[in-house]
Amino acid sequence: MRETSLIRFPAGRLALAMAIVGTVGAFATEAGLDPITTVFWRCVFGTLFLGAWCLLRGHLPDRGLSPARLGLAALGGVCMVLSWTGFFAGFAMTSIATTTIVYHIQPFFVVLIGVTVLKERITLDQIVWMIAAFVGVALASGLVLSSRPVTTTWVFGIALTLGAALLYAVATILAKGLGAQRPEITTLCQTIVGVVLLAPFADLSRSVPLASWGWLAGIGxxxxxxxxxxxxxxxxxxxxxxxxxxxFIYPLVAILIDWFFYGHPLGLVQSTGMILIAFGTLGVRLGWQLPRRRVSPA
Structure with a gap:
């Protein structure tokens, strides 16, 4: 298959990808395993698929894989695998919709890391959009203005999800340091790291139900x-x-699945939080500028 075959219908391809990713919470829930074991098998099946894909596409062997790049990709892989683990843990402790919405704060962590660590500049407009998004996270998390009782498990699930989003942001910044390396190769490095990293901690002695293998293979x-x-x-x-x-097709699909299949509809407060996160994300990504009062000359 030629490279040009991937150029057709890019918007449709991205929409389909976001719809697929939006079902990951359901797949992880139906697999019925603990988060570490689920992510381990995700990495196993992901490695098999991506390895075969890269070989068939001629991306492997990659002569541009220097030891420095491999080390950077491996470090990013550690962050990504731990992010997936925290993300999957959040599903069971809160809900698929809540975890997915809170996890989408990750772009703002990228900005904050860029400002605090990489000394990048930030505008007043970006600060305002970020504040709106973080207020949205507080509302969407169910920790404030919620009619349901807040349990310790729920709070811990939100904390894990925020930690997962932060680790994803770190992995994103590390991936930028890999330059023109193909992202499929980078992801393959991450899944290989995941297999090695999680193998000692995954519950491999447990008999996995036959039905679970389909869900696990699907995640990978x-x-x-x-x-x-x-x-x-x-x-x-x-x-x-x-x-x-x-x-935003991704969280929308997750919300609908959690509502229709697991009976977890979003309340008004959480919906408001989701809208704030959406506006904040678009505001930062698209460079929206807030209206300012013009000062007339004296």
Whole structure:
């Protein structure tokens, strides 16, 4: 298959990828395993798919893989695998919808790391949009203004989800340091790291039900393989505004699945939080400027 075959319908490909990724919470829940073991098998099946994909596409062997790049990719892999683990743990402690919404604070962690660590500049408009998004997280988390009782498990689940989002942001920044390395190769490095890192901690002695294997394979092949390949093919061929809008298919699908299949509808407060996060994300990504009062000359 030629490379040009991936150029057609980039918006449709990204929309499909976001819809696929939006089902990951259901797959993890139905697999019925603990988060560490689930992520371990995600990495196993993801490695098999991405390894075969890269070989068939001619991306391997990659002669540009220097020891420095491998080390950076491996470090990013540690962050990404731990992020996936915290994210999956959040599903069981809160809900699929809540965890997915809170996890989408990750772009703002990227900005904050850039400002505090990399000394990048930030505008007043970006600060305002970020404040709006973090207020949205507080509302969407169910920890404030909620009619339901807040349990310790729920609070811990939100904390794990925020930690997972922070680790994802770190992995994103580390990936930028890999330059022009193909993202499929980077993800393959991450899944290989995940297999090695989690093997000692995964519950491999437990007998996995036959039905669970389909869900586990789906997380590795669909959510870590097919969806990522679709995203990587689409991103270079789409404008930033369109990417920003299509990205919200992911949480929307997760919210609908959690509502219809698990009986967890979003309340008014959580919905308001989701809207604030959406506006904050689009505001930062698209560079929206807030209206300012003009000062007339004296």
């Amino acid at each position: 092949v669909l959510h870590t393989g097919v969806a990522y390949v679709l995203m990587y093919a689409a991103y270079p061929r789409l404008t930033t505004p369109l990417i920003g809008v299509l990205t």
